[in-house]
Amino acid sequence: HFLVLQRDSLPVCVQVRPKVEFGSLLQHAGATKDVFTIKEVMFYLGQYIIQRQLYDQNQQHIVHCAQDALGRVLGVDSFSVKEPRVLFAMITKNLEAVRN
Numbered sequence: 001h002f003l004v005l006q007r008d009s010l011p012v013c014v015q016v017r018p019k020v021e022f023g024s025l026l027q028h029a030g031a032t033k034d035v036f037t038i039k040e041v042m043f044y045l046g047q048y049i050i051q052r053q054l055y056d057q058n059q060q061h062i063v064h065c066a067q068d069a070l071g072r073v074l075g076v077d078s079f080s081v082k083e084p085r086v087l088f089a090m091i092t093k094n095l096e097a098v099r100n
């Protein structure tokens with residue numbers, strides 16, 4: 001889970017609400033809600049990439065998304081799953097934090 005420690009060190013499990021287009025993309029991957037943990041977002045995105053065969057058959061850590069809504073949402077034509085920092089930066093632009 002994506003834990004954010006507040007000043008009084010009470011851990012708050014931050015959930016996120018995807019912005020509209022990103023939310024419908026997660027629903028295509030089987031999501032049935034509109035508030036997620038980061039871990040759930042990554043799980044559904046992984047499912048989405050596999051279902052739509054967006055990963056490169058030869059280099060399976062490369063995802064080609066230029067012709068897909070994923071590319072529009074992330075703002076890239078392709079990316080590597082071996083660059084999680086780059087990936088998280090693109091994904092968090094499509095999420096807003098929700099305090100539970």
Ligand SMILES: C[C@@H](c1ccc(Cl)cc1)n1cnc(-c2ccccc2)c1-c1c(C(=O)NCCN2CCN(C3CCCCC3)CC2)[nH]c2cc(Cl)ccc12
Pocket residue numbers: 042043044045046047049050055060061081082083084085087088
């Ligand atoms: C560790 C994890 C990850 C998680 C977060 C980050 Cl920022 C990087 C990397 N990961 C490692 N490879 C993948 C992957 C690779 C190709 C196609 C689909 C997923 C993933 C991704 C998962 C996931 O939930 N992964 C479960 C186990 N994976 C093992 C690899 N499997 C691949 C086996 C070869 C064929 C393609 C799938 C899929 C299930 N969710 C993601 C969402 C995105 Cl936006 C990008 C990548 C992933």
